[in-house]
Amino acid sequence: xxxxxxxxxxKITKRGQNVTxxxxxxxxxxxxxxxxxxLGQGPEFLTYFQNEAQLEKSRLLSDRFSAERPKGSFxxxxxQHTEQGDSAMYLCASSPLMTSGIExxxxxxxxxxxxx
Amino acid sequence: AQKVTQAQTEISVVEKEDVTLxxxxxxxxTTYYLxxxxxxxxxxxxxxxxxxxFDEQNEISGRYSWNFQKSTSSFxxxxxxxxxxxxxxxxCALMEYGNKLVFGAGTILRxxx
Numbered sequence: 001x002x003x004x005x006x007x008x009x010x011k012i013t014k015r016g017q018n019v020t021x022x023x024x025x026x027x028x029x030x031x032x033x034x035x036x037x038x039l040g041q042g043p044e045f046l047t048y049f050q051n052e053a054q055l056e057k058s059r060l061l062s063d064r065f066s067a068e069r070p071k072g073s074f075x076x077x078x079x080q081h082t083e084q085g086d087s088a089m090y091l092c093a094s095s096p097l098m099t100s101g102i103e104x105x106x107x108x109x110x111x112x113x114x115x116x
Numbered sequence: 117a118q119k120v121t122q123a124q125t126e127i128s129v130v131e132k133e134d135v136t137l138x139x140x141x142x143x144x145x146t147t148y149y150l151x152x153x154x155x156x157x158x159x160x161x162x163x164x165x166x167x168x169x170f171d172e173q174n175e176i177s178g179r180y181s182w183n184f185q186k187s188t189s190s191f192x193x194x195x196x197x198x199x200x201x202x203x204x205x206x207x208c209a210l211m212e213y214g215n216k217l218v219f220g221a222g223t224i225l226r227x228x229x
Contacts, residue, residue, distance in 0.1 A: 031215065042120075042207050042219030043161070056216065089159060095215075102149045102168075102211055107161035 002026070004108035006092050012114045013082055020078045021111045025094030032075050033105055034067055036060065037089040049075060050097065082115045089113075118143050120210050122220035129198050130228050137193040137223045139208030145169075150184065150191045151209040151217065161207070167191065198227045 005024045013019050025032045031050050035043035046065070047057045051072040061067075064082075069075040079086055089110045095103035119142040129135045141150065152164040165175065167184050175182045179196045195202055205224050209217045 033215075033217075035217075040221070042209070042222050043217070044219070045216045048215060091161065093161075102166075102215070104151070104163055104166055105215075105217060106163060107153070109158065109160040112159070 004092055004094050004106055006090075006108040006111050008111055009109060010112050010114075012116065014116050015082060015084060017082055018078065018080045019082060019113065020076050021090055021092075021113075022074060022076050023092030023094075023108060024074045025092070026106060028096065029094035029106075030072070030097035031095045031103065031105075032069055033093040033095075034075070034077050035091040035093065037091055037110070038087075043091050046077075079113075082113075084115045087113055087115045118210050118212060118218045120208050120218055120220035122206075122208055122223050124223045125221070126224040126226065128226045128228065131200060132197050134194060134196050135198050135225065135227075137195075137206050137208075137225065139191045139193065139220060141189050141191065141208070141210045143189075143210060143212060145212045147212070149211045151211065152182065152191075152193050153207045153209065153219075155205040155207060155222070157204070164193075195225075198225075200227050200229050203227045 007022045033048040034046040037043040047067050049069040064080045067077045089112050091110045093105040093107045095105045121140045148169045150167045153161040181194045183192045205222045207219050207222045209219045
């Protein structure tokens with residue numbers, strides 16, 4: 001059983017450019033999460049999907065950020081008009097949908113973004 | 117509001133020493149879950165343990181043990197006989213019903229040979 005994968009692992013871009021990241025969750029995991037981690041801090045929640053539905057978005061997710069999970073499998077996170085403050089590690093996690101209790105989230109290796 | 121505090125920014129130990137990583141949390145809910153994750157230099161967060169708020173039993177897994185005390189809102193993590201491979205950033209996290217993890221700032225553990 002493969003883990004969560006993310007692509008690309010590293011991205012360097014110039015301010016003002018658009019970037020898109022992809023996350024492939026563990027197969028059969030219904031829930032998919034995006035977090036952002038800046039240097040020296042813990043990850044911060046951005047948004048999550050249950051199947052193809054985006055159920056919650058953090059106020060950290062400005063209008064320049066958009067996430068999709070069109071077929072309930074992989075997800076993309078796009079940042080438009082990047083700013084230097086967007087430089088961070090973007091982490092994806094997935095979990096199964098349980099009928100009771102809380103599911104453990106399993107994380108991918110992350111995409112490290114540097115905006116010049 | 118939910119909050120997780122890891123007061124120790126960085127800890128350095130010599131191999132074979134025992135080390136305890138502290139975690140203090142705040143929540144208004146009676147039902148919640150606590151997690152520990154390890155982040156090695158490669159960057160991937162590795163799940164270590166999950167506890168629910170109704171289960172205060174301590175847990176031991178090999179060299180790892182966890183002490184959950186609701187009275188002090190703490191969920192501390194001890195590594196016995198540390199090894200160089202334990203060097204990483206360790207995160208404590210809290211989840212109330214709703215699936216969003218709230219992480220502490222992490223503790224950098226350096227184990228020297």
